[in-house]
Amino acid sequence: xxxxxxxxxxxxxxxxxxxxxxxxxxxxxxxxxxxxxxxxxxxxxxxxxxxxxxxxxxxxxxxxxxxxxxxxxxxxxxxxxxxxxxxxxxxxxxxxxxxxxxxxxxxxxxxxxxxxxxxxxxxxxxxxxxxxxxxxxxxxxxxxxxxxxxxxxxxxxxxxxxxxxxxxxxxxxxxxxxxxxxxxxxxxxxxxxxxxxxxxxxxxxxxxxxxxxxxxxxxxxxxxxxxxxxxxxxxxxxxxxxxxxxxxxxxxxxxxxxxxxxxxxxxxxxxxxxxxxxxxxxxxxxxxxxxxxx
Numbered sequence: 001x002x003x004x005x006x007x008x009x010x011x012x013x014x015x016x017x018x019x020x021x022x023x024x025x026x027x028x029x030x031x032x033x034x035x036x037x038x039x040x041x042x043x044x045x046x047x048x049x050x051x052x053x054x055x056x057x058x059x060x061x062x063x064x065x066x067x068x069x070x071x072x073x074x075x076x077x078x079x080x081x082x083x084x085x086x087x088x089x090x091x092x093x094x095x096x097x098x099x100x101x102x103x104x105x106x107x108x109x110x111x112x113x114x115x116x117x118x119x120x121x122x123x124x125x126x127x128x129x130x131x132x133x134x135x136x137x138x139x140x141x142x143x144x145x146x147x148x149x150x151x152x153x154x155x156x157x158x159x160x161x162x163x164x165x166x167x168x169x170x171x172x173x174x175x176x177x178x179x180x181x182x183x184x185x186x187x188x189x190x191x192x193x194x195x196x197x198x199x200x201x202x203x204x205x206x207x208x209x210x211x212x213x214x215x216x217x218x219x220x221x222x223x224x225x226x227x228x229x230x231x232x233x234x235x236x237x238x239x240x241x242x243x244x245x246x247x248x249x250x251x252x253x254x255x256x257x258x259x260x261x262x263x264x265x266x267x268x269x270x271x272x273x274x275x276x277x278x279x280x281x282x283x284x285x286x287x288x289x290x291x292x293x294x
Contacts, residue, residue: 030054034188038280039071043248044094048075053150057085061098068098084109089182089197091118096126103129114182115139116173140182142210157207158183183207189286196222204234216240217289225256232263242270249275
């Protein structure tokens with residue numbers, strides 16, 4: 001017969017360790033601040049947002065199944081298996097593939113995307129999961145707003161229905177074509193961050209027509225730093241303190257383009273890149289903001 005005292009000791013030790021993990025994560029992940037994490041998922045986008053009262057929002061999922069799950073496990077308490085909102089900026093593989101694993105593993109409250117389809121197998125699989133799990137689907141258009149119970153505002157600045165019709169009249173987006181992409185302004189008190197997906201300059205110009213911005217705290221450089229995603233005129237209007245580029249190491253596209261880096265440096269804007277700096281985490285209490293060291 002096994003020693004009952006030894007078994008009891010092992011069980012007590014396990015419970016003590018579990019309790020320690022619980023209190024550590026409770027203190028670290030529920031600190032009453034807004035957290036925005038640009039996950040390091042390679043050549044793609046995945047942005048995790050945790051609101052001050054612990055609501056979870058995921059914007060895009062990256063190009064493969066596992067990296068985004070690793071990011072979520074690092075920034076969500078182990079007991080939290082619900083993501084209130086998942087947003088897909090546009091149906092390209094480098095933004096959607098990771099969402100397949102997310103939707104399989106987590107309970108998702110609602111799914112927001114633009115009214116465009118892709119004929120790829122990965123997009124069909126993603127939408128089949130959304131349908132099978134009966135997840136509420138909402139199409140985002142310029143002017144739409146979501147305000148959380150703790151005061152975080154998510155505003156869709158682009159695309160408008162007219163922009164979608166003009167750029168993708170068939171309602172279908174190809175893997176190699178860059179058309180409309182959701183542009184989201186996330187605001188908490190005096191802190192603003194602009195999430196741009198794979199937008200092009202025309203999409204950003206439309207967004208700024210909906211909501212003029214000045215002295216933005218954080219700006220996601222569109223389309224992984226493609227030269228078609230940023231201009232001096234756009235940058236002069238938003239005037240961000242920090243520019244974040246989600247991009248993979250040694251990618252075949254040459255992102256970020258040297259012209260984009262030069263534009264940012266000429267404006268003396270701090271640049272962080274997931275290929276060089278890894279995961280980028282920003283926190284704000286609605287007044288000030290800062291970066292978390294990893």
